[in-house]
Amino acid sequence: xxxxxxxxxxxxxxxxxxxxVAMVLxxxxxxxxxxxxDAAYRKLLGDERIxxxxxxxxxxxxxxxxxxxxxxxxxxxxxxxxxFPIMIRVxxxxxxxxxxxxxxxxxIRKSLSLAPYTFEEEVKTLIGAGYxxxxxxxxxxALSGKIxxxxxxxxxxxxxxxRDFYTDVYPILKKYHVKASAYIISGFLGYPNNMDASxxxxxxxxxxxxxxxxxxxxxxxxGMNEKELVYEVDxxxxxLERLTGKPVVSFAYPYGVFDVPAIQALAEAGFTSAxxxxxxxDQYQTHRFFLYRLRPGGRTGESLLSWLEGIxxxxxxxxxxxxxx
Ligand SMILES: [Zn+2]
Numbered sequence: 001x002x003x004x005x006x007x008x009x010x011x012x013x014x015x016x017x018x019x020x021v022a023m024v025l026x027x028x029x030x031x032x033x034x035x036x037x038d039a040a041y042r043k044l045l046g047d048e049r050i051x052x053x054x055x056x057x058x059x060x061x062x063x064x065x066x067x068x069x070x071x072x073x074x075x076x077x078x079x080x081x082x083x084f085p086i087m088i089r090v091x092x093x094x095x096x097x098x099x100x101x102x103x104x105x106x107x108i109r110k111s112l113s114l115a116p117y118t119f120e121e122e123v124k125t126l127i128g129a130g131y132x133x134x135x136x137x138x139x140x141x142a143l144s145g146k147i148x149x150x151x152x153x154x155x156x157x158x159x160x161x162x163r164d165f166y167t168d169v170y171p172i173l174k175k176y177h178v179k180a181s182a183y184i185i186s187g188f189l190g191y192p193n194n195m196d197a198s199x200x201x202x203x204x205x206x207x208x209x210x211x212x213x214x215x216x217x218x219x220x221x222x223g224m225n226e227k228e229l230v231y232e233v234d235x236x237x238x239x240l241e242r243l244t245g246k247p248v249v250s251f252a253y254p255y256g257v258f259d260v261p262a263i264q265a266l267a268e269a270g271f272t273s274a275x276x277x278x279x280x281x282d283q284y285q286t287h288r289f290f291l292y293r294l295r296p297g298g299r300t301g302e303s304l305l306s307w308l309e310g311i312x313x314x315x316x317x318x319x320x321x322x323x324x325x
Contacts, residue, residue: 090139091281091308092155094293095119099164114298116168121300123176126154129305133179135210136250136291140273143285156180157275157293159214159252161188166199173208183214183252183275186239197243204244212250213237213271219254221262233265249273253290263289281311 097113104110126133132150134142139155141147156173158165161184173180182203190196195203203209215221215232216239224232233251240248249272253262256277266274266289273288280292299307 088142088149088153088283089281090134090142090149090153090155090283091311092136092139092157092275092283092291092293093296094275094277095156095158095169095296096160097162097164098158098169099162099167116172118298118300119169120172120175122296122304123172123178125301125304127176127178135179136181136212136273136275137210138179139283139291140249140288143283143288144272157212157252158182160218161185161195161200161214162193163195163199166195166203170203170209174206177208179208179210181210181212181250181275183212183250184236184240185214185216185218185254186236187216188218189243200240201243204246210250211240211244211246211248212252213240213248214252215254220257221253221265222257222259224262226261226265229261229265230269233262233271234269237269237271251275253277258290281308 095114097109098116098119099113100115101110101113129152131152131154134150134153134155136155136157138147139153142149142153156178158169158180161182165182169180172178184200185194188194189200200211204211213233213236216236217232219228219232221229221232237248247270249270251266251271251274253274253276258274258276263274271289273291275293276290278290278292279294281294283291294308294311296304296307
């Protein structure tokens with residue numbers, strides 16, 4: 001009887017006490033979640049190396065978004081812009097040939113080429129300066145808030161899938177355990193100058209190198225009719241996915257040339273980012289389909305670092321370089 005009475009008394013104050021405790025706990029959870037979110041933002045934004053301009057979208061980007069932007073999904077982009085940093089500073093370095101050019105008369109190849117020794121020096125410089133190598137798939141995830149950025153992030157990108165990537169670059173990446181993104185022309189697999197299918201599969205397998213798409217035929221996408229455009233984008237993605245058994249989500253525009261239909265085709269095919277050849281280091285969520293890149297040339301050591309750290313984004317010049325033309 002006494003026990004029952006005590007129980008009933010217990011029951012009578014229990015709801016109030018429980019409600020009180022729940023409110024206090026909820027309060028902690030709420031504050032905790034807020035702090036966690038702030039910490040995540042701070043981690044994403046960084047303290048010094050990443051510039052943040054909350055809610056200050058450059059006028060041309062604002063115009064682009066308001067006119068429908070990518071996908072016509074401008075409301076999502078606008079929402080994302082409010083929730084996440086508009087800009088993160090991530091240099092994306094661009095390479096083509098990395099080899100000792102045998103034909104001294106091949107001036108184009110010489111101008112696009114970097115000696116493997118110099119590339120290795122660049123990698124050593126960046127490691128020594130504390131840079132963290134990531135892939136463009138990871139950068140796209142950071143831009144959309146899915147992952148936090150590593151310290152001093154940097155991306156190495158290699159266009160065209162040349163055979164020297166396999167013979168000269170890949171061994172250096174493996175030696176220093178450095179991540180990179182390689183953009184492959186699916187229709188050129190096995191050409192004398194390009195990697196073959198088994199080489200691409202092999203570099204995709206060990207997980208250091210992200211395989212991205214660079215169209216089927218190294219196509220000039222701007223102004224292309226829709227059928228051809230979709231073929232160049234989708235077929236390249238499918239071929240590389242079948243080959244590697246991994247999702248292919250990153251894209252590089254051949255010749256750096258693109259337009260709004262090209263961006264739409266990429267988004268519809270399931271790509272999460274595309275690199276352009278527009279110079280800059282500040283990457284925007286709204287620019288994930290034309291990320292900026294830099295040409296490091298033969299800089300190594302201090303000259304590479306001071307060049308990298310001194311770069312400011314050119315005030316966005318894409319209106320002149322493709323999107324709206
Ligand atoms: Zn190319």
